[in-house]
Amino acid sequence: MNRYRRRTLALELAMIAIALVVGFPVYVLVNLAVRPASDTSSPITPTSSPTLDNFTQAWQQGALGGALGNSVLVTVCSVVIVLAVSSAAAYPLARVAARWSRGTYLMFLLGLVLPFQLASLPLYQTMRDMGLLGTPWALVLFYSGLQVPFTVFLYVGFLRALPRDFEDAALIDGCTSLQSFRYVVLPMLKPVTVTALVLNAVAVWNDFFTPLLYLSGSAQQTMPVAIAGFVGQYVTDWNLIFAALVTSILPVLIVYFVLQRSIINGFAGGLRG
Amino acid sequence: MALAPHKQRPDRERSPDAEPAPRVRRARTTPPWWFALPALLLFTFVVLVPSARGLYYAFTDWDGLDPHFSFVGLDNFSDMLRDPDAMQAIGHTLLIAVSITVVQNGLGLLLALGVNTAIKSRNLLRVFLFAPAVITPIVTAYLWRNLLGPDGAVNSLWDAVGLGGLRQDWLGSPRLALWAVVAVIVWQFAGYSMVIFLAGLQSVPKEVHEAAAIDGAGPVRRFWSVTRPLLAPAFTINLMLSIIGGLKLFDQVYALTGGGPGHATDTISTLIYKDAFTLGEFGYSIALAVVLTIIVAVASTGQYLVLSRNERAAS
Numbered sequence: 290m291n292r293y294r295r296r297t298l299a300l301e302l303a304m305i306a307i308a309l310v311v312g313f314p315v316y317v318l319v320n321l322a323v324r325p326a327s328d329t330s331s332p333i334t335p336t337s338s339p340t341l342d343n344f345t346q347a348w349q350q351g352a353l354g355g356a357l358g359n360s361v362l363v364t365v366c367s368v369v370i371v372l373a374v375s376s377a378a379a380y381p382l383a384r385v386a387a388r389w390s391r392g393t394y395l396m397f398l399l400g401l402v403l404p405f406q407l408a409s410l411p412l413y414q415t416m417r418d419m420g421l422l423g424t425p426w427a428l429v430l431f432y433s434g435l436q437v438p439f440t441v442f443l444y445v446g447f448l449r450a451l452p453r454d455f456e457d458a459a460l461i462d463g464c465t466s467l468q469s470f471r472y473v474v475l476p477m478l479k480p481v482t483v484t485a486l487v488l489n490a491v492a493v494w495n496d497f498f499t500p501l502l503y504l505s506g507s508a509q510q511t512m513p514v515a516i517a518g519f520v521g522q523y524v525t526d527w528n529l530i531f532a533a534l535v536t537s538i539l540p541v542l543i544v545y546f547v548l549q550r551s552i553i554n555g556f557a558g559g560l561r562g
Numbered sequence: 563m564a565l566a567p568h569k570q571r572p573d574r575e576r577s578p579d580a581e582p583a584p585r586v587r588r589a590r591t592t593p594p595w596w597f598a599l600p601a602l603l604l605f606t607f608v609v610l611v612p613s614a615r616g617l618y619y620a621f622t623d624w625d626g627l628d629p630h631f632s633f634v635g636l637d638n639f640s641d642m643l644r645d646p647d648a649m650q651a652i653g654h655t656l657l658i659a660v661s662i663t664v665v666q667n668g669l670g671l672l673l674a675l676g677v678n679t680a681i682k683s684r685n686l687l688r689v690f691l692f693a694p695a696v697i698t699p700i701v702t703a704y705l706w707r708n709l710l711g712p713d714g715a716v717n718s719l720w721d722a723v724g725l726g727g728l729r730q731d732w733l734g735s736p737r738l739a740l741w742a743v744v745a746v747i748v749w750q751f752a753g754y755s756m757v758i759f760l761a762g763l764q765s766v767p768k769e770v771h772e773a774a775a776i777d778g779a780g781p782v783r784r785f786w787s788v789t790r791p792l793l794a795p796a797f798t799i800n801l802m803l804s805i806i807g808g809l810k811l812f813d814q815v816y817a818l819t820g821g822g823p824g825h826a827t828d829t830i831s832t833l834i835y836k837d838a839f840t841l842g843e844f845g846y847s848i849a850l851a852v853v854l855t856i857i858v859a860v861a862s863t864g865q866y867l868v869l870s871r872n873e874r875a876a877s
Contacts (some may be wrong), residue, residue, distance in 0.1 A: 393691035408612035434608020
């Protein structure tokens with residue numbers, strides 16, 4: 290299995306060919322994004338005189354800077370809140386065998402099955418009454434609740450398999466529950482926190498349906514909604530649209546390639562059921 | 563419960579819970595209940611209460627604005643049975659979910675088996691093939707809307723390799739559009755399935771494979787009898803993710819076809835959106851959401867029961 294034979298070489302070439310096929314759309318994306326509108330050659334022919342004009346134009350006309358800022362704000366706030374409240378909630382749920390604890394955990398599990406489509410329409414009305422519609426805070430509030438069941442589920446699964454000795458020792462040494470959570474439990478939760486962070490950040494950053502509902506008609510947009518609006522406005526000006534798409538993908542791909550090991554492990558470590 | 567990489571898990575063996583009960587009464591940490599309070603409040607406000615209200619609205623003729631509405635019993639649901647668009651959307655949703663589950667995981671498994679070998683580019687391939695999965699789905703969908711268009715890159719590619727006869731209006735044809743949507747999702751998420759299968763494959767000890775090889779088992783036999791049972795947890799996660807993702811599908815359909823041509827690619831989720839926000843039929847729209855909830859609950863519970871039984875049988 291470890292020897293590099295002729296068959297291994299054939300497999301290697303086949304896999305690289307597959308990767309090229311998978312990468313083909315990205316080549317076309319970049320190729321058209323740097324192409325001036327006057328160039329009407331086939332989309333697969335390399336652009337003869339590439340330009341970055343589409344990018345400056347897309348950035349200015351699409352208000353992509355503001356959308357990027359909103360996306361970062363919403364993602365950072367939501368993920369911090371979700372991780373904080375979920376890890377705290379998981380602590381008693383994993384350690385206490387009382388009825389209230391099991392009942393609460395079951396209720397969170399129920400939340401895993403409920404599709405958000407059911408809650409999002411009545412919640413739309415509540416957000417409107419609270420005056421939150423059209424602001425990023427509506428989204429922060431929404432994700433802070435929506436992502437709780439899955440994140441609690443991750444943390445409880447991990448905590449249950451974690452030895453209690455350290456917490457018991459901390460108790461004997463006179464730690465309060467809060468101190469024991471902060472200084473003993475939280476540091477041990479680091480691996481599952483990375484997984485929860487990656488999965489939540491990607492889910493929040495990429496979500497389209499919720500901001501489409503809660504931000505529609507306002508000047509505040511997140512990246513996915515700004516892109517959809519941009520496509521609606523420049524229907525056939527694909528060179529410009531592609532420049533906008535590249536702009537929206539770029540920050541994500543940079544983060545991905547820099548942190549690829551943690552991110553891939555985060556996805557692979559997802560404990561779901 | 564399914565889990566993937568072992569290095570992420572704390573050591574089960576050393577958990578005191580696994581030992582026989584200690585005779586000496588020792589100090590036990592009992593974290594207080596209010597640790598769970600903030601999460602519980604957020605969850606109740608954002609998920610529980612609105613879902614319960616949604617369930618109630620499904621039995622009314624509420625239009626989303628008018629505070630006066632009446633209870634109509636099961637009318638929304640019986641309307642649904644007579645509504646060809648709704649029935650078609652439910653059919654599409656099930657078809658898409660099943661197709662994605664089969665194709666995406668089939669390809670993901672093949673990719674994982676290909677990458678988990680002695681080839682030199684395996685780390686690069688893993689990073690590269692997974693990359694589409696982190697891109698915003700709505701963005702990949704707009705990209706593909708252009709690629710699959712009449713003058714798009716896919717048709718240009720057929721021309722370039724002399725297969726111009728395969729040119730199609732992929733998204734404009736009612737016969738092909740649904741499969742185009744499936745293909746785009748598979749393109750984006752096959753690498754995701756691959757990564758989860760890879761984590762499972764890497765948990766298969768090399769010695770077991772070598773022992774099976776010495777005993778005369780060929781590669782197919784080794785896959786079936788050694789690898790496959792140990793991949794059971796990875797299968798559970800992957801099938802669950804793709805079937806639930808497929809059932810809730812909205813973004814890609816919205817961006818690729820908007821549910822068209824006609825209603826050829828409408829899913830339950832796109833219909834929920836249209837009925838609520840373009841037709842103002844909130845009650846009916848939420849009734850559709852209730853149907854979606856039931857389908858998701860049945861599918862995930864059923865799948866979980868079957869797969870966890872297989873997992874136990876395999877271990």
